[in-house]
Amino acid sequence: MKNDKSLLLNILAIAFLAVLAYFIYSVATSNDIGIKVTDNNVVENRVAYRYLNKNVLDENSKYEWGGKAEDSAANVVTSIVADYRLFDTSLEVIVLFITVMGFGLVIPKENIKIKESTELLYHWTPLLMTYMLLVGGYMFINGHISPGGGFPAGAIMSTAILVGVLAGKQTVSHTTLKKIEAIAGTLIFSIATLGFFLKGSFFINFLEGGNVGDLFSAGLIPILYTLVAFKVAAELSGIYFEFYEGGEEHDNV
């Protein structure tokens, strides 16, 4: 009986996927006029064109390598993530904030002993952690000129903490992490609000940017990325602590 049911479910799933696949196929092979799913709109009409040319504010402006631009981040993806669509990114921070907080809320609090780590791991951990923290730091500092940025940097830094946790090292306390998290989050939104009071618009990049390609360029982006990196690192590390941390349960049942 049970097998029959799951067989039926499989068949239904395949039937649905077949319908979906047929639909996508018919869309992809459609011969009607208009922009098809296989085409792109004319390049000049796409928003990316203006992002690449960095002329969103002034249609006719041009920029030079090593010169000024409306957004001086050399990494165009970063300039989109952390400047043109900064609002999205700050909301993304909130997404991580709320999910990690939800995680901390729902996970059952039980004290779980971490297995004694091997001698090798225990002694080499500090070195490993330092190296990982360095890589993370490099990433968020250079996020605007090379691949990387606040999120992967934060993730890598939190991996360092994870290694520490697994090795049984006391690195940072959970409360410190919470404080870092809250302070970084508050700062991000305070900077956003500061933009309103300085330039009349929220989430505006109000620092005068350097030259394209310089380390000290792109205005607020490195600062924001630093904050994001710390916040993400603190949040993700919080998750690992939650796994092993005991504590009181407030039962509202």
Add this chain to the structure above:
Amino acid sequence: MMLLLATFLSFVMIATAIWVILTPSLLKAIIIFAIVSLVASVSFIFMQAPDVAITEASIGAGITTAIFILSYKRVSEKN
């Protein structure tokens, strides 16, 4: 050459994804999922997206897998 490599990567991805779905062992599925993620991050490099590749490797393959394994330990210890 690149095209062939890309095709190979795609096959690996699809095959491992099917394996994730079909394998009865949870731990195996989690580990294999890490492979899917890693291969995907290589594919991002193929498509000229190093930012995404780094993020996918560190978050998708690294942290997600870590959380999965830690959770797996929590839900399997009583059995």
Add this chain to the structure above:
Amino acid sequence: MNSVLFLIVIPLLGAFLALFGKKANRIVAILITAFTEIFSIMIYLSDKLPVSVAIGGWQAPYGINFVLTPLSVGFIVLINLAAIISLFIIRGEKEYQFYSTYLVLLAAANGIVLTGDIFNFYIFSELTTFAITALIAYPRNRRSTGAAIKYLILASTASSFLLIGIGVVYKTLGTLNIADIASKIDLLNPLTLELIIVLILTGIFVELELFPFNMWVPKAYFAGTASVNVMLHGMLGTAGAYIIARILLTMFAVNGSGMLVNANIANAIIVIAMLTIFVSEIAAFNEKKLKKVLAFSSMGQMGLIIFGFMIGNEQALTGAFYMVVANFLAKIILFVLTGEFIAMTGSDNWEDMKGIGRKHPVAGVSFVIGSLSLMGVPFFAGFWGKLAVIQGAMSGNSFMITGIVIILITAVVEGVYFLKISHTFFLKKEDEKEFNAKARIHSIVIAAALAVIVLAIGVHPGLIENNVNRATNEILNSTSNYVDVVFPGRY
């Protein structure tokens, strides 16, 4: 008008600060919500509407923008009203996570309504999903955990469709701005457009509580506390009604008609709306858990509202907006009182709630008023909406007539179960035991005040007529109105 961002930023800052606040959290949350409510009312009454606000100094479509029209700000006012009510009826939630999550939900619900960018909309909708999941899971018992994880899985699956849809939109049109998309929608190949619509609708229909997408609804309402129910209904549900108006009737609309661009899909949505009405009202008929009854009825009302929206003529749209307001008010009354009743009797079952109406006649009568309004009985706010929707549907094809017949049949079912439940409160209590807890006066006062409003609108619909007409006129020419706000002079 750039200061409208305070509606988002202040709650988010509050969410971070709630990590440190202990006992002050509830008061801080109330203050913040009061601020957003007063601020939004001020915007609604100011003469600067409609306006488009560019965030970060980048003009649309390159940056993210907020679009403030009378319709959107009106919805913001409703959402914040529900939010503040939900805070007042909190019973025993103490942990900071609750308030932090609530403030994020408030920001996200405001953002969903205000945003003019489809990817930003996606993030906001994800935020509401997470926030509401956390709030549902908050009691952390068996019931709430199951409801939360099932909702989370369903919503994530659906939102991945939304994300694919956004990807396809960007690939084909090269833009993410709603106004930009709306003005370029005619360029698309019809089949591609259909693909986009299907993908995006899948994403939003889960939050809209429409029939095949809404398996989470009764569980979520049942698992949530009273204040979470008010949030689910008053904030998420109201935002859902707005989403329909904005995404379906603006982004994918034929310019100047208030109709969906693809008539076939419009018909499919009407079928879904009719199924929703039918299934939910029938399912509620024999349900014993009061919260689930209300959840089913919420789904049914949503189906009715979407039915009204999809008919698309002036009469039906007016009706749908009346229905939004009436449903908003009436259902909040019922949820607030249900919370009290459950706390008093310690049972979810309405059959155990005998004698409450005799002990608290004001509460009992308010419940009756709320349910009569939902049934669409004259003298109550719901009647005018229902009348106008049916009148509007009459001008449609035979297909719509089926819808009318379904509405009328389910009205009978709805009437029977609502009055049956209402009357139970006035039965004599069998045992002479005291109730477990006392009813809190402020909850009853809130319910009674809303009941008076429902009655007032029902007796004299002219009270909100101007606001409804403002919204209807905006939707009737939605595309050009909306695009004009963001890109002056494009139409």
Add this chain to the structure above:
Amino acid sequence: MTMSNIFLISSTSLIFIGLFGVLTRKNIVKILLSLNIIETGINLLLVAFGYKEGGKVPILTSSDSINHLGNMVDPVPQALVLTSIVIGLGTTAFALGLTIRYYKTHGTLNIEANDEEEVTAHE
């Protein structure tokens, strides 16, 4: 067969596999893995949407690259995918937290366990 086609097909397949898994698996952890596969598929799909044959990385490295802006791949999908990866991580983390709680309250990882019967074995 071009590069973008290969990745379009493989990413769509990943999405389909994930959709199949979400429907047919009963174990919550498996369902979450399937969801993650869908996420990965979508990310690949979006990036493939922005990819163009022979395109370059959208990072300016020298004054030369400014002259080849038209040859760069579309950066916007990449920016979107960055966001969506983080959202996916959030979903997974939160859902796993709920799963652990679910395991504690229901005593099983099966999604079909009844929520509304009062707690029996565990707790």
Add this chain to the structure above:
Amino acid sequence: MNIMLMLLVVPLITAFLTMAILKHQKTVWTIFLAVSGYLSYALFTMYGKWDLSWSIELGFKMFGKNVVLSLINSPLGWFFAFFASLTTLLIAMFSIAYNDEKHDSKTAPIWLLLIFSNIGIFFAKDWLMFFIMWEAMSTTAYFIIAHGKEISAKAAKFYLSISLIGTSTLLLGIILVSRLSQTFDIGVSIDSLVKLFSTNYSAALLYIGLFITTFLIKSAIFPFYMWPSKAYAESPDDFTPFLSTVMSKYGVYGLILFILPILAKSDLPMFGKISQPAYMLAVLGAITSVLATILAIFQTDMKKLFAYSSVANVGYIVMGLATMSVVGIQGALFHSVNHMIFKTAIFLSLAAVIYRTGERDMHKLGGLVYKMPLTFLVYLLAIISAAGIPPLSGFTSKWLIVQALMAQKMLFVVVAMIFASTGAFMYLLRCLASVFLGQLPDKYKDIKEAPLLMAIPMTILMLLTLAIGVIPGIITKPIDAVLTGMGYNVEPSSWTTVHTALAKSDLNLTYLFYVFMVACVISLIMYLISGKQEKIDQIDNYTAGENPLEWDTTPDRFNFAYGFYQPFKQMFNPMLDLISFERWMSSFGRIVERASSALSLLYTRSEGAILMLYIGIAILIIGGMM
């Protein structure tokens, strides 16, 4: 202030006022009496002022203009409203005495709301007002019937479901008709429907079919004949007369207001001398009265018995209306008033019996004539009137209806009418014999006559039925105004004589009264000179004077009232089984309940959530590709 508005406002305000002082029941019911008195007086002064009206503009647009709610004083509305409020006045007096500590139903505020909607229905000028009041009436009546008792709530649920079906069809009909005429005005909609009958016959039939369904449901005509037996039986005893006499007339009022003018003015296919739809109505009325009479005969609960009796009487009224002739409508209107009077008298006397004994089953009562002679007398005269025996009022109206039916050559209907009238004797007698005659059970040895406040309205009703029986002009004069208002040419009727349809059948009722008086005197003399009666114990009747203890008998077991019409019941049972509409209805209810459980199970398990999501997507895809 406009008197029309006052009619609405006074009950509304007092309703809220009495809600606040609900604890002081006697005060509340006295206020209720005062309001009914005021309404009756105000309505009395309104007679003849057919230009009174009131209207209000709402801020709600439909058909491009603001919706207007309006009232107008029409002869037809006045006729029903006046007699309804008169009935209410008498019931109100009764209620003050009835609602003591033990029988307190706390329904006065809701009843005032019901009276408010009652006035609204009878004076509505446009469909929106009519519908608003109609729906208000349906829902408020639910709360009165249920009145906070579990068993009543079940019966009320049955009433509510049927009544909501009625309001739904009414709403649909109103919307269709108002679209047709682009306004909510009733008069205009009649004209546009007449026009529609000439162009699209079946559509027009559907339109009026929706209205007729509503009216039939409210008046409990044939396919919907079963709800009164449940609702009347379980409603508060002092409310039952209102339910039976006033509320069953809403449907009749609707038929006269809307359906009759349309049928009269349109050119319709004929069946014999009248049009097909009208004949259909007559047949429905005939079936109702026959079926309800048969069902009434077999009831053991006296309130159920008279519930069916009410149904049968409304059946007569519908038959009278369906003749479409002056005499028929006159008879129907006359019978409406008569029914209000004698059925109120019957239900009030039964309420008095229940007040004293607390018992509704007839076979558990008996011999109350010795203890409650006045109640008995009221009941006796009322059933004589109900049976249509001269010189009481019921005779006149039935006579008119039969005459009209004969004149239109509706043979089948006439036979049904006569059969039902004869059957009426059987059930009226059954209740008389079981409750008031026979042996008095021991436990009722100490009961008293009904209190004074109850006795007064009952006596007034008794005198009224006698007065109308002798001087029918009290009723026929206002009916003249109604018929003139409807556009019929009628000669002014005389005070004592009724003019009927067939030749040489005019009756002077005063002469008839004299004849009957003489007959009464003769029978009194015969009674006095006849032999003496002897009283024996009830048990001795059956055990021939012995009382062996081992038989274990109680007097109740031998009560003749239990299987009163057993042979008849056996005769009719197969037929009743065959057409049990009630069973069909409740099986429908069960189907809905089962579907509901299945659906909510689907939501409870919710394991198919993702599957349903996919199905939804498939609906969108397939719907879009079609």
